[in-house]
Amino acid sequence: MEAQSILDIFNLMTDGKVIYVFHGEFNYKLVNTLLTDIKKELSLYEEKKRAAKKTYKVLVECLENIHRHTSKPTIMDEHLNEGVFTLLQNETGFSVVVGNVIQSSEVESIKSRIEEVNLMDADMLKLRYREMIKRATISDKGGAGLGLIDMAMKSGSQLKYNFDKHINEKHFFTLRVDILA
Amino acid sequence: MEVLNLELTDNTPKVVLDPVNHALEFEGDSRPEDVQKFFQPIMDWLNDYEAYSKSAGDISLNANFKLEYFNSSSAKYIMDIILKLGKIAEPPNVTLNINWHYDEMDEDMLDAGEEFEDMLDVEFNFVVIPD
Numbered sequence: 620m621e622a623q624s625i626l627d628i629f630n631l632m633t634d635g636k637v638i639y640v641f642h643g644e645f646n647y648k649l650v651n652t653l654l655t656d657i658k659k660e661l662s663l664y665e666e667k668k669r670a671a672k673k674t675y676k677v678l679v680e681c682l683e684n685i686h687r688h689t690s691k692p693t694i695m696d697e698h699l700n701e702g703v704f705t706l707l708q709n710e711t712g713f714s715v716v717v718g719n720v721i722q723s724s725e726v727e728s729i730k731s732r733i734e735e736v737n738l739m740d741a742d743m744l745k746l747r748y749r750e751m752i753k754r755a756t757i758s759d760k761g762g763a764g765l766g767l768i769d770m771a772m773k774s775g776s777q778l779k780y781n782f783d784k785h786i787n788e789k790h791f792f793t794l795r796v797d798i799l800a
Numbered sequence: 801m802e803v804l805n806l807e808l809t810d811n812t813p814k815v816v817l818d819p820v821n822h823a824l825e826f827e828g829d830s831r832p833e834d835v836q837k838f839f840q841p842i843m844d845w846l847n848d849y850e851a852y853s854k855s856a857g858d859i860s861l862n863a864n865f866k867l868e869y870f871n872s873s874s875a876k877y878i879m880d881i882i883l884k885l886g887k888i889a890e891p892p893n894v895t896l897n898i899n900w901h902y903d904e905m906d907e908d909m910l911d912a913g914e915e916f917e918d919m920l921d922v923e924f925n926f927v928v929i930p931d
Contacts, residue, residue: 647833654831655810666906668931676908679831682871749919755876765872773908 623686634762639706645685645719656677657706661713670712674798676773678706680766681794685719705783711799718793726782728732733794736767737777744772801852804845817845819852824863824885830870832877839877846884847862859894861885866901866929867909871894879916886922900924904931 631637639657643649657678661671685702702719721729739747748768755765771778779795803873808814813828832838853859863885870878882898889896900913910926917924 648832651833672903672906673908676869679869681833683831683871683873707827745915752876752879769872769875788879 626792628722636709637705638708640704642703643701645702647686650686652681654682655692664708667708667712669705670798672712673773674706674715676719677770677796677798679773681715681717681796684715684766684794713798714795715798716793718791718796720785720789721792723784723788723790726792729792730780730782733778733780736771739771741772741775744768748772801848803839815842817842819849822853822859822861823843824861826864826878826881827866827868829868829901832874835873835877839874839880840908843877843880846888848880849890850884853888853894854891857893860897860917861889861894862897862899864899864901864918865913868906869909870912875912879920882916882920884921886920889922896922898922899927901927901929903929915919 632640638660641653654675658675661675664671681776682704686702704715704717707714707716736744748765751765751768767778774796776797776799779797781793783791783793785791803819804815804817806815808822808828809912810827811831813826813830815827816823816825818824830838853861864928867878885896885898888894899921902909902913913924913926916922
């Protein structure tokens, strides 16, 4: 790492916007510990209580998604169960940004699911949530397919995303959710 | 029938299912590691209770939901629980009261209760917890 990089990290961490940063392996135990810890941290934001509550809910879905969908490491691959997330605050609310490595073959389906959610207004999201929960069966990865809809409903904003090419048929998937007060 | 009693943890709610007092309680956060593993014993208990309630005379069944948060995979099971409560209350000897508690600052939890009520055609009493 260049000497300048650590200063960049320091500046990023101390500009008052970053509440939490984590990078590591997203196993369930870790996700549970992080969520318990951040819930306490968020409860300190008395003046933004409503947004803080919503942020916790969005964060649970985001982190559980990483835990469920991260490309499973094999002996050949390194760093593939890793993810990164940051929790930021702005004047009125919070932002959750999560990133993890996925199989390149999953890019199109994730992208189209996000795009579909982004086209819906609050009423349409509610209707879709109903449809989905009625016919939901818990998938083998443990989700009910409601996560993205839930994030959009709770945050009240569009889901921002990016896919960057990674190594060996893998992509790095970034998801940003802005939670409005 | 036995009482089912699950302790509150960081990621699972406190659950008390009491067949003697006909009182059911769910309280806390629900984001279990394995939703099926967590909720299946609750569904099994409710199935047993459904059979038991038929021959238990006049019953006033009280269900209190004091959930602070539930994740999207728990939502499906909570819906199944409420559906089952509706079925249990079909015979004329059973009167069902569902109290859905929500924090004053948490309109999402109120919305969620209203959605279940509307979707499942089961009446809820909404109880606000002042901030």
